Amino acid sequence: xxxxxxxxxxxxxxxxxxxxxxxxxxxxxxxxxxxxxxxxxxxxxxxxxxxxxxxxxxxxxxxxxxxxxxxxxxxxxxxxxxxxxxxxxxxxxxxxxxxxxxxxxxxxxxxxxxxxxxxxxxxxxxxxxxxxxxxxxxxxxxxxxxxxxxxxxxxxxxxxxxxxxxxxxxxxxxxxxxxxxxxxxxxxxxxxxxxxxxxxxxxxxxxxxxxxxxxxxxxxxxxxxxxxxxxxxxxxxxxxxxxxxxxxxxxxxxxxxxxxxxxxxxxxxxxxxxxxxxxxxxxxxxxxxxxxxxxxxxxxxxxxxxxxxxxxxxxxxxxxxxxxx
Numbered sequence: 001x002x003x004x005x006x007x008x009x010x011x012x013x014x015x016x017x018x019x020x021x022x023x024x025x026x027x028x029x030x031x032x033x034x035x036x037x038x039x040x041x042x043x044x045x046x047x048x049x050x051x052x053x054x055x056x057x058x059x060x061x062x063x064x065x066x067x068x069x070x071x072x073x074x075x076x077x078x079x080x081x082x083x084x085x086x087x088x089x090x091x092x093x094x095x096x097x098x099x100x101x102x103x104x105x106x107x108x109x110x111x112x113x114x115x116x117x118x119x120x121x122x123x124x125x126x127x128x129x130x131x132x133x134x135x136x137x138x139x140x141x142x143x144x145x146x147x148x149x150x151x152x153x154x155x156x157x158x159x160x161x162x163x164x165x166x167x168x169x170x171x172x173x174x175x176x177x178x179x180x181x182x183x184x185x186x187x188x189x190x191x192x193x194x195x196x197x198x199x200x201x202x203x204x205x206x207x208x209x210x211x212x213x214x215x216x217x218x219x220x221x222x223x224x225x226x227x228x229x230x231x232x233x234x235x236x237x238x239x240x241x242x243x244x245x246x247x248x249x250x251x252x253x254x255x256x257x258x259x260x261x262x263x264x265x266x267x268x269x270x271x272x273x274x275x276x277x278x279x280x281x282x283x284x285x286x287x288x289x290x291x292x293x294x295x296x297x298x299x300x301x302x303x304x305x306x307x308x309x310x311x312x313x314x315x316x317x318x319x320x321x322x323x324x325x
Contacts, residue, residue: 002106002113005049006093007122009282010308013094017063018047040219041229041258049090060087066094069101078105082113093122096129103130121283124274139276142286142300144320147200148251149243151236152209153178153259156306160213162255166314171207172199178210178218181235182228189235193242200247205318208239210259233262241267244295251300253317260303268293275300276321281309286317 006014011022019030030036031047046052050061062085068077069092082089091102103126106117117123150171152159167173174195180188196206210232211217222228233256240252240263254260271290278285284304291297302317310316 001088002109002117002119003053003088003090004093004102004106004117004119004122004126005090006099006102007120007125007283008093008095008099009125010121012120012122014049014090014092015094016065016092017050017090019044019049020047040223053088053090057088060085062087062089064089064091064102064105066092066098069098069105074101074105075108078109079112082109088118091126093126099126100129100133102126103128104133106130121285124277124285125282128274128277139274139323141323142276142317142321145251145318147203147205147249148253148318149196149200149240149249150205150207150253150255150314151240151259151263152207152211152255153233153236153263154256154306155211155214155217155219157213158307158309159209159255160211161311162309162313163207163209163212165311166205166207169315170204171314171318172202172204174199174206174208175212176208176210176236178232179221179225179228181210182222182225182231184231189239193239196239196243197247200243200249205314206243207314208236209255210236229258230262233259234266237263237266241296244299245293248295249299251317252302253314254301254303255306257303257305264303267291267296269296269301272301278302278309278316278321280316281313283308284313286321 013020020027021030021033023034029047030044036044050063053061062081064078064081093099093102107130176192177188180186192208199206254263269289269291272287274285275288276286284302286300286302289299289301
């Protein structure tokens with residue numbers, strides 16, 4: 001099973017199995033990163049990903065390092081590593097050259113290892129770089145929409161700026177109480193649904209948010225209640241599904257990494273394909289959904305981490321994108 005984690009576009013790099021990432025313009029090994037070393041959900045205390053993953057599974061974990069990817073005999077050497085490992089195979093990615101090499105290997109290995117690949121958005125970046133080199137990666141323009149739905153469970157300053165910019169440009173802001181939203185029967189979910197319906201019927205794009213920056217973050221209170229974060233994200237997913245089905249919406253934005261995961265689980269979506277890679281906001285491409293539910297099949301969806309994207313992220317996805325010449 002090939003694994004790709006490095007994504008230079010996101011300032012995340014793997015070198016000899018170790019993960020590095022930047023913060024405020026400085027590079028850190030991930031176990032010394034000011035944010036990720038003490039992330040509230042997934043703290044990173046080990047930089048060597050083969051060791052980090054090895055603590056989570058009995059499946060063997062091997063490495064295709066930078067020096068292997070640079071060899072003329074890379075195909076033969078990767079095949080030998082795959083045959084010896086018969087498990088997880090991490091491919092280093094630290095720059096454009098290694099990203100291209102990793103993408104080529106994943107495409108080549110599909111014939112023998114199968115089409116399954118694990119990893120972050122580094123997988124898509126590597127595959128698209130390889131496909132671009134082969135001349136087979138083209139994307140149609142994203143049309144403007146009169147309205148869409150946006151849901152945010154992020155408390156980051158980046159998302160705060162994006163929300164404020166969206167509210168100043170026609171979005172209808174709807175503040176949610178995450179503590180109440182995490183409690184079944186509290187009445188918060190129906191209240192948010194009613195407010196969102198009213199905004200949509202008035203021709204606006206509702207933006208439901210559980211926080212407006214760090215000053216309003218209730219993360220500590222959520223963490224004090226087991227399962228509250230997941231329950232809050234799932235409630236946002238249920239809200240999204242009802243609004244999409246009843247109002248015929250065809251574009252959805254989810255902000256917050258963990259929120260996106262929990263909300264997506266409520267949408268009966270079994271696969272995503274890249275609709276349009278957003279060069280200005282790496283790590284959060286616009287995708288097309290695949291679902292057995294007719295209303296949820298074939299809609300646009302974008303999911304972004306808290307720190308990802310420019311101030312105009314929500315507005316850009318409403319107003320449309322034209323391919324660069």
